[in-house]
Amino acid sequence: MSEPLLRVEKLSVEFKKFKALTDVDLCVNEGEVRVVIGPNGAGKSTLMDLITGKTKPTSGKVYFRGEDITGKEPYVIAEKYKIGRKFQNPNIFNMMTVYENIEVALSGYNTVFKSLFFRRTPETRAKIDTVLEKIKLSGKRDIIASSLSHGERQWLEIGMVIAQDPALIILDEPTAGMTAAETYKTGEMIKELLAEHTVIVVEHDMDFVKQVAQIVTVLDQGQLLAEGTFEEIEKDPRVIQVYLKDDAEQ
């Protein structure tokens, strides 16, 4: 079997003796859409933090295209290995315009030297326009990001990820906190992304999961609980128990 795009091996992390993640394995192939689900505190976001270099693991390895990227700095992982990430809470540059947000994220000019001599060429403009079109913010390009609605901020961040030309996209709860109309629009946007990219999505919304997932990974209390197609997962007694327990608590 050929090397998968992303391979996570026995990844563990401890925060002051609290085991946030224990021996998690994960393989994502090129072109795949992987959904990671699990109750609150299952370690979903922690896993994403470890892949993107935000947190360093206590043990275990992360391989990207067979190369060991464990514990590398976030900017190396983003620039060299092209892993783009959308955060759980929209994480954008507030006091900059929509256009500038996308422009900064545009791939390929990230060193001091290159950025000094970067010029807006017709190609870069066209590329930014395409991204703005995709995230439906063309009309608001000159609006300062802090005055956008919550949904629009999420889209802007998705746009920033697209502008990075990523080989792997990580979406952390892209529809969290959105209105029904916004969730629908976001779903459409993400479906477009899924067609062109390898994506890992962390999501709660089961309808959404059912729609997009090829393989679902279930995490619980920092451990891998189950992995399989949505139908398999849906019937898995352990998963049902975890989610039922979660529901019962609420």
Added chain:
Amino acid sequence: MLGKLKKLPVNRYIDAGILVFLLVFPLFANNYRVGFMGKTAAYMIFALSLDLLWGYTGLMSFGHAVLFGLGGYMVGLSFTFSGGVPDFMSRMGITELPWFASVLQNEYIASLLGIIIPGALAAILGYFIFYSKVKGIFFSLITMALAQIFETFFANQSAITNGTSGLGGLPRRFFGIELRVKPFYYLTVGVVILVYALCLRLSCSRFGKALTSIREDENRLSFVGYNPAKFKIAVFAISGMLAGLAGMLFVPFNGMISPTELGINLSTSVLVWIAIGGRGNLTGAMLGTLIVNWLQTLLSEFSADIWPLVLGGMILAVIFVIPTGIVGKLKELQYNANARKTLREISQKEELPNE
């Protein structure tokens, strides 16, 4: 063309106004006033350099005058050593110049060092500060300590720097060119225009956008693939070189340089000028410098005690009424008007049936 001109942000008109004002000022003023305005022009370069660092990148340096003063001291020492052992040294019984004097005696090398040394100091400091992830207020504290250290150091090395009295009787020279007040003033204004153009170019470039992103959310920027530390070191070094250049232009107008020129006092003053003018748009730095310095001279002639009161009032007014500064407020008003228009157009479009 006219349409493009109309779309310019409001502060570009103010920039043009300030530059025109600087150019015509000597036509209506005596040499004393021109000398004062020359100092202000040098201060403008200094403020522009700090605006890159504070306004754009969000790094509030409390010791920026160190870099300004180092530039000034390089040329100051050069002029002092050029005539052999200066009086203050012979009075102390020193008959030989220090080892580095032969280097500084070459005016061109000294002038270059006036730019390179502040830049290098900033780069080295930046390397240690930013790679060890020192952030926010701690950067301000370190730079403030630096200002205190340098001020004390230059005051104590009286065998070389003439201590707190400083180096006096300095000629009006810049890179080997000696001029009378008005021509030298125009030379300085020329440099202001060049530095302004450079800062404008930097801030509009992708480099400038990256700096602004660092101010907004440094961590996010690293997830887009930038190494924020490198950008911060680069901007600190550029800012240091410009500050040194400003110091080199200030000294000839002032005729002397003393340790107060690289201490906390001037470091905080320049922060106040930028805060009043508005940070992060270049214009505010220049406008604030001009307003505060001019008011200070005018009011000091009028009454000795009134200036601190007025300055205090201005600082309070800026903090409570216009936290973004004069130019920041104007930009806000312009942006709000434009944004309202854009949003109205969007909502009108959406109301139309999509057919």
